[in-house]
Amino acid sequence: MSTTVPLRLYVNGERHDISVEPRRTLADALRDDCGLTGTHLGCEHGVCGACTILVDGKPTRACLMFAVQAEGSSIRTVEGLAPDQEELHPVQKAFWENHGLQCGFCTPGFLMLVAGQLEENPDTDEEEMRDVLSSNLCRCTGYQNILKASMAAAEEMRG
Amino acid sequence: MIGARALRLEDPVLLRGAGRYAADTYHAGELHMRVVRSPLAHGRIASIDVSGALALEGVLAAWTYDDISDLPAIGFRLTPRDELLPYRQPVLARREVRYVGEPVAVVFATSAYLAEDAAERVVLEIEQLPVHLDPDATPVEWVDSEQATWAAGLPGTLSAQDSEATTFVTEYGDVDAAFAAGAGRIIEMDAVIGRHTGVPMECRGLVARYDEADGQLVIDGAAKVPFWNRDAVAEMTGLTPSQVVVRETHVGGGFGPRGELYPEDVLVALAAVRLRAPVKWIEDRQEHLMATNHSRAQHHRLRALVEDDGYIRALDASFTLDQGAYIRTHGATVGSLTSSMLPGPYVIPNFRVRAHVRLTHKTPHGTYRSPGRYEGTFARERLVDKIASELGLGREQVRRRNFIDVEHMPYERPIQAMGTSMVHDSGDYALLLDKMSERFDFAGIRAKVAERREQGEAVGFGFGYFVEKSGIGPVEGARLSVDTSGHVTLACGASSVGQGVDTVLAQVAAETLGIPHDRIRVVRGRTDQFIYGRGAFATRLSVMAGSAVANAADNLRDKALRVAARKLRVSVEELELTDGSVRLVDDPATALSLAELARILEPPRAVEAKEDPGLSADGWFSTDHMTYPYGLHAAVVRLDRGTGQVVVERYLVGYDVGRALNPTLVEGQIAGGVAQGLGGAIYEEFLYADDGTPLCTTFMDYLIPTAHEVPPIEILVTEDAPSPLNPLGVKGAGEGGTTAVAAAIASAVDDALQRPGSITSVPIRPQTVHDLAT
Numbered sequence: 001m002s003t004t005v006p007l008r009l010y011v012n013g014e015r016h017d018i019s020v021e022p023r024r025t026l027a028d029a030l031r032d033d034c035g036l037t038g039t040h041l042g043c044e045h046g047v048c049g050a051c052t053i054l055v056d057g058k059p060t061r062a063c064l065m066f067a068v069q070a071e072g073s074s075i076r077t078v079e080g081l082a083p084d085q086e087e088l089h090p091v092q093k094a095f096w097e098n099h100g101l102q103c104g105f106c107t108p109g110f111l112m113l114v115a116g117q118l119e120e121n122p123d124t125d126e127e128e129m130r131d132v133l134s135s136n137l138c139r140c141t142g143y144q145n146i147l148k149a150s151m152a153a154a155e156e157m158r159g
Numbered sequence: 160m161i162g163a164r165a166l167r168l169e170d171p172v173l174l175r176g177a178g179r180y181a182a183d184t185y186h187a188g189e190l191h192m193r194v195v196r197s198p199l200a201h202g203r204i205a206s207i208d209v210s211g212a213l214a215l216e217g218v219l220a221a222w223t224y225d226d227i228s229d230l231p232a233i234g235f236r237l238t239p240r241d242e243l244l245p246y247r248q249p250v251l252a253r254r255e256v257r258y259v260g261e262p263v264a265v266v267f268a269t270s271a272y273l274a275e276d277a278a279e280r281v282v283l284e285i286e287q288l289p290v291h292l293d294p295d296a297t298p299v300e301w302v303d304s305e306q307a308t309w310a311a312g313l314p315g316t317l318s319a320q321d322s323e324a325t326t327f328v329t330e331y332g333d334v335d336a337a338f339a340a341g342a343g344r345i346i347e348m349d350a351v352i353g354r355h356t357g358v359p360m361e362c363r364g365l366v367a368r369y370d371e372a373d374g375q376l377v378i379d380g381a382a383k384v385p386f387w388n389r390d391a392v393a394e395m396t397g398l399t400p401s402q403v404v405v406r407e408t409h410v411g412g413g414f415g416p417r418g419e420l421y422p423e424d425v426l427v428a429l430a431a432v433r434l435r436a437p438v439k440w441i442e443d444r445q446e447h448l449m450a451t452n453h454s455r456a457q458h459h460r461l462r463a464l465v466e467d468d469g470y471i472r473a474l475d476a477s478f479t480l481d482q483g484a485y486i487r488t489h490g491a492t493v494g495s496l497t498s499s500m501l502p503g504p505y506v507i508p509n510f511r512v513r514a515h516v517r518l519t520h521k522t523p524h525g526t527y528r529s530p531g532r533y534e535g536t537f538a539r540e541r542l543v544d545k546i547a548s549e550l551g552l553g554r555e556q557v558r559r560r561n562f563i564d565v566e567h568m569p570y571e572r573p574i575q576a577m578g579t580s581m582v583h584d585s586g587d588y589a590l591l592l593d594k595m596s597e598r599f600d601f602a603g604i605r606a607k608v609a610e611r612r613e614q615g616e617a618v619g620f621g622f623g624y625f626v627e628k629s630g631i632g633p634v635e636g637a638r639l640s641v642d643t644s645g646h647v648t649l650a651c652g653a654s655s656v657g658q659g660v661d662t663v664l665a666q667v668a669a670e671t672l673g674i675p676h677d678r679i680r681v682v683r684g685r686t687d688q689f690i691y692g693r694g695a696f697a698t699r700l701s702v703m704a705g706s707a708v709a710n711a712a713d714n715l716r717d718k719a720l721r722v723a724a725r726k727l728r729v730s731v732e733e734l735e736l737t738d739g740s741v742r743l744v745d746d747p748a749t750a751l752s753l754a755e756l757a758r759i760l761e762p763p764r765a766v767e768a769k770e771d772p773g774l775s776a777d778g779w780f781s782t783d784h785m786t787y788p789y790g791l792h793a794a795v796v797r798l799d800r801g802t803g804q805v806v807v808e809r810y811l812v813g814y815d816v817g818r819a820l821n822p823t824l825v826e827g828q829i830a831g832g833v834a835q836g837l838g839g840a841i842y843e844e845f846l847y848a849d850d851g852t853p854l855c856t857t858f859m860d861y862l863i864p865t866a867h868e869v870p871p872i873e874i875l876v877t878e879d880a881p882s883p884l885n886p887l888g889v890k891g892a893g894e895g896g897t898t899a900v901a902a903a904i905a906s907a908v909d910d911a912l913q914r915p916g917s918i919t920s921v922p923i924r925p926q927t928v929h930d931l932a933t
Binding site for chain 2: 021023024028031032036037038039040041042043044045047048050077078079081082088092095096097099101102103104105106107108111130131133134135136137138139140141142143144145146147
């Protein structure tokens with residue numbers, strides 16, 4: 001009963017030729033078939049946002065997409081955020097410097113959410129950013145440091 | 160280094176998505192476990208047919224109770240009481256089911272998707288029985304003699320047991336005599352705290368593998384209490400503790416429920432042994448919300464005898480705790496803590512509280528951040544507000560009248576808390592109120608609120624005062640080892656649930672060794688790397704593990720000085736350890752670095768130096784008493800009379816932690832704690848239908864606050880009352896952000912409504928506010 005279909009995913013600039021059941025979620029395919037476990041699953045019903053990734057630049061819940069729907073799309077996950085092993089992406093750096101994470105489980109989702117937002121609109125103001133951040137859940141921080149970090153990253157990315 | 164706002168060591172890995180949470184461990188040939196759960200709140204199991212599941216290709220096994228009937232019920236980790244034993248949970252439902260979500264069967268398959276398919280093919284025939292959902296109702300028969308006898312596991316036959324698992328009294332003074340003397344007014348308070356819980360963002364999960372080559376069962380993904388769980392799993396699977404290795408990986412939040420030993424954990428471990436394949440179980444969110452411990456769920460009834468100036472001469476209290484269907488690892492912990500912490504910061508010379516722990520057909524109950532104190536603080540502080548309003552006194556004034564005075568510290572309350580005699584070790588409660596009042600200009604806030612009310616807004620200011628507890632013993636240890644490059648490994652029995660314990664422990668070691676904290680690698684939560692650890696709960700690690708690390712660092716320094724003295728042919732007194740080198744005090748350029756000393760202590764040369772090999776040292780710290788931090792929460796709220804919405808405009812926290820090892824992390828703990836407290840005060844509650852069906856099994860129904868609902872948290876951390884009980888003077892910071900949120904928000908909503916005493920339950924529903932406001 002587990003008929004699989006071949007699938008080509010482009011993730012963080014790399015090609016992954018995998019074979020999945022059509023019912024397999026994109027999040028599971030990224031984690032189990034591509035080995036990218038930085039994308040976390042916190043609810044699997046699209047509310048918590050821990051699995052947020054960028055699909056063609058847009059923040060997307062990886063738990064609400066089937067992997068086969070991502071054929072041909074350009075996917076970016078938390079593993080593709082930092083330029084190299086030394087440097088962090090400005091959003092990652094800002095989260096570190098502003099104590100924007102504790103347990104770190106929701107963090108990849110927030111990083112992708114904020115990176116997606118700032119890459120689209122580096123001039124995002126605080127009110128709008130709070131609005132954007134309210135799409136994801138964090139149970140550790142109380143969000144203020146996430147907001148602070150996001151605004152610090154915005155400033156950094158505006159240069 | 161201690162007291163520095165050092166950046167967290169944990170973060171670079173987590174920020175890159177390179178952490179290893181429970182689901183991130185993979186093994187070739189692993190089997191995925193899926194739990195079949197009871198769809199009914201109470202029923203008799205007539206039959207379970209797993210043949211449809213086993214017929215699927217790739218399904219290796221399916222178990223019901225009959226397959227694991229040799230396992231005993233799961234034991235108590237804390238606050239064991241014999242009378243609770245008959246209520247323990249079997250690993251799989253035995254003859255009856257008692258809550259929706261109770262594990263009834265498990266299937267094991269080659270993929271997680273297939274395991275879910277298989278679970279759906281298990282056919283359950285359960286005859287529905289009457290449900291009992293109200294803990295305030297008269298107790299009913301709960302378990303029959305056969306079940307009670309089995310669950311208790313004691314010699315002899317027990318009789319049937321009713322749904323009041325235990326009731327106990329905690330008291331001092333003479334409450335009856337005080338009330339009989341009749342001097343003063345009697346003021347009563349009825350307070351209800353809803354059913355909610357920690358809900359970490361990572362659901363539970365575990366991966367176990369029996370390593371034939373090593374002869375060991377290796378369990379990854381543990382949390383909170385790996386050493387205790389190792390011993391419990393060893394006992395239940397018939398292995399020795401040294402044959403079981405439990406490893407904590409990254410943990411996506413704890414908050415009380417996560418990491419306790421649950422039925423699923425035992426099944427994963429047992430399956431790895433019996434099926435001789437790696438077994439992986441990852442809970443989904445729906446399961447989490449109906450199978451992982453719930454908490455709070457208390458109904459308090461307080462009756463106080465109060466003098467004209469607000470002094471509480473006596474308090475006579477009782478409460479029911481809605482325990483859900485079984486008593487799990489926490490035993491009577493929450494009821495016991497509720498009782499002993501109920502008096503809070505006040506003297507109350509005559510005190511009595513009766514706890515009723517009662518079973519209902521709901522998800523079992525355990526601890527959640529500030530267990531018993533969130534509930535008791537709400538009830539007590541509501542009472543104090545009511546006393547103020549009934550006597551026409553100021554809310555601050557009544558509190559000041561009742562505070563334990565700084566002159567009387569340490570203050571012994573002649574009762575027990577978590578099995579220790581209760582001594583408030585230090586504290587100046589009035590001073591913190593003064594400081595908060597000044598820092599945040601309480602008078603100005605009051606004036607502004609009054610002015611806005613004049614203009615027609617429904618705004619209010621309220622607060623709650625509390626005492627927390629932290630640093631429960633008995634013992635923690637640590638080992639520091641320096642390698643030949645001068646890098647340090649700190650191995651200990653602590654656990655991390657994401658709170659930043661690695662960073663803080665490294666800071667403590669770095670302080671003594673004079674090296675940057677990021678030159679220290681922290682290894683914890685692994686039973687193969689250290690010999691003992693009691694775990695991450697009860698805000699104990701900064702106190703216990705922190706002090707152990709401080710002692711280990713002192714011992715390491717002593718060894719380093721001794722070896723250097725011999726090498727440099729000077730006395731130890733002429734040396735000091737600074738910047739990672741032992742130096743001559745009079746000639747700092749003459750120095751031996753920790754790396755050089757480590758090389759001198761490599762085994763062949765250590766013999767010459769007449770030292771045990773290795774630049775390493777152990778340190779231990781033990782204590783019989785807890786430390787008691789304390790704090791004040793204050794809130795400004797605005798109500799929408801039309802919708803009943805409560806908007807929290809400002810939230811202020813003052814907290815004395817004795818000594819803040821890393822102020823940024825202390826503030827982070829407080830802010831996060833407040834967010835959880837707000838959830839319980841305004842948004843979160845597990846509701847049940849009349850037939851016991853849980854109504855809140857997704858994040859669409861169980862409402863965790865988002866960035867919109869949590870205001871900036873304004874925090875004043877003070878260090879006015881260092882603990883005399885440990886070398887660092889530290890008290891724990893983990894729970895005080897949560898403790899008084901319900902109390903403070905309710906107080907502010909009352910004030911906004913200008914109806915003192917109107918809020919008597921949390922979460923405060925929009926309907927309640929709407930009805931009271933119009």
